[in-house]
Amino acid sequence: MPYAHYETCESTLGRGVKRSHCPKILLAMAVFIASTSSRQAWGADSPIVFERSFGPFSGVRGLAVDATGNLYVPDVLQSTISKFGPDGALVTTWVPGQSPYFLAVGPDSAIWVAVIQNGLGWSLARFAPQGDFLSTFASFDNIHNVAFDPTGNYVYIVNHYFGRIHKFRIDGTQIASWDASPFPVGIAVDRGGRVYVSLDRGSGPLKVFNPDGVLLDSFGISAGQLTIGNDGSLYTAWLDRIRDYTTSGQLLWEMPVPDAHNLFAITLDEPRQKLYAAEYSGADDKVYVFSNGPTSVTIDIKPGAFPNSIQPKSKGVIPVAIMTTAAFDATSVDIATVRFGATGTEAAPVQSSPTDLDGDGKTDLILHFATESTGIGCGCITASLTGKTLGGQKLRGADSVSTVGCK
Numbered sequence: 001m002p003y004a005h006y007e008t009c010e011s012t013l014g015r016g017v018k019r020s021h022c023p024k025i026l027l028a029m030a031v032f033i034a035s036t037s038s039r040q041a042w043g044a045d046s047p048i049v050f051e052r053s054f055g056p057f058s059g060v061r062g063l064a065v066d067a068t069g070n071l072y073v074p075d076v077l078q079s080t081i082s083k084f085g086p087d088g089a090l091v092t093t094w095v096p097g098q099s100p101y102f103l104a105v106g107p108d109s110a111i112w113v114a115v116i117q118n119g120l121g122w123s124l125a126r127f128a129p130q131g132d133f134l135s136t137f138a139s140f141d142n143i144h145n146v147a148f149d150p151t152g153n154y155v156y157i158v159n160h161y162f163g164r165i166h167k168f169r170i171d172g173t174q175i176a177s178w179d180a181s182p183f184p185v186g187i188a189v190d191r192g193g194r195v196y197v198s199l200d201r202g203s204g205p206l207k208v209f210n211p212d213g214v215l216l217d218s219f220g221i222s223a224g225q226l227t228i229g230n231d232g233s234l235y236t237a238w239l240d241r242i243r244d245y246t247t248s249g250q251l252l253w254e255m256p257v258p259d260a261h262n263l264f265a266i267t268l269d270e271p272r273q274k275l276y277a278a279e280y281s282g283a284d285d286k287v288y289v290f291s292n293g294p295t296s297v298t299i300d301i302k303p304g305a306f307p308n309s310i311q312p313k314s315k316g317v318i319p320v321a322i323m324t325t326a327a328f329d330a331t332s333v334d335i336a337t338v339r340f341g342a343t344g345t346e347a348a349p350v351q352s353s354p355t356d357l358d359g360d361g362k363t364d365l366i367l368h369f370a371t372e373s374t375g376i377g378c379g380c381i382t383a384s385l386t387g388k389t390l391g392g393q394k395l396r397g398a399d400s401v402s403t404v405g406c407k
């Protein structure tokens with residue numbers, strides 16, 4: 001359990017002022033962030049929660065997330081790649097060529113893009129994470145996709161129109177090529193090195209090959225892109241829903257996505273417990289964001305003031321703001337579920353009001369909590385807020401505190 005490691009602050013309620021355990025909370029949060037890739041996190045018994053959607057885009061066939069949680073969205077008709085930060089804010093947009101069909105983050109941390117390059121036709125091109133062109137890895141007619149072996153030593157390229165999978169060493173040497181006709185599109189490689197290939201428009205069974213291209217299995221699964229989680233299961237986005245299968249093709253769970261009709265692309269960001277899916281129709285396509293675990297919200301204890309001085313023995317209240325950001329709408333908070341204090345479970349708000357605190361035109365939420373109910377003791381250096389949205393999505397945020405009047 002992620003939060004089992006949390007130790008409570010020394011409460012001022014009926015206790016003397018003693019050495020506090022609060023500094024350990026920060027350490028426990030880091031452990032939580034680093035240890036969320038397991039079957040428990042994304043398995044059959046913990047389905048995900050829809051968080052939000054954004055767009056529009058004009059045809060999204062692939063999605064990728066880098067090691068720090070940035071999301072890359074290629075737009076086929078606009079011929080752009082947009083990079084969004086983990087907070088949902090647009091970081092940059094660049095034109096990698098014409099019709100970027102798919103991308104992946106390579107073991108070299110470069111962004112590998114299947115795209116039409118002037119003079120080279122369809123190519124697999126490498127870009128720096130800010131969009132600078134690095135090199136062209138290979139050119140084939142109608143490259144549609146790329147996947148990497150978990151060792152990072154091999155690259156698999158989907159040659160869509162000719163129905164073939166090409167295998168390269170990362171140094172650029174081609175070592176195999178095999179038939180996966182007709183019209184392969186999606187590709188993913190599991191930890192055992194097996195290669196999963198989906199066919200265009202759900203036209204045929206999903207095929208499983210060994211690393212040398214020997215057909216091992218095929219399942220009656222219709223899918224666009226494919227991704228495999230650290231739990232070893234296979235995630236697909238197709239038409240109006242996302243699905244999770246075992247790697248032997250057994251459906252574990254499926255989830256209809258509100259207002260989605262043309263889902264095609266999918267990727268996971270397991271360290272941050274996010275799943276992204278996107279539509280491919282050519283107009284008004286959206287990226288859909290799902291989460292498994294509390295959504296991180298930005299809170300500001302004593303809005304506008306710093307340090308956030310708290311007098312633990314005070315009979316007063318502590319104002320705490322939940323900020324609206326690109327990724328989160330503070331007006332969606334179910335106020336009755338909010339708790340705030342040393343661990344985020346203690347005090348319910350005594351007062352709340354929506355207001356635009358930072359003047360960005362978006363309404364934030366300010367809540368007041370009775371200091372004596374928060375469990376914030378002398379020596380505490382952080383306090384947390386938990387709660388849910390009206391839609392049931394779990395929330396968590398933290399901010400620093402500095403205790404005063406403790407002598």
Ligand SMILES: [Ca+2]
Binds near residue numbers: 308
């Ligand atoms: Ca503050």
Ligand SMILES: [Ca+2]
Binds near residue numbers: 355357359361364
């Ligand atoms: Ca605001």
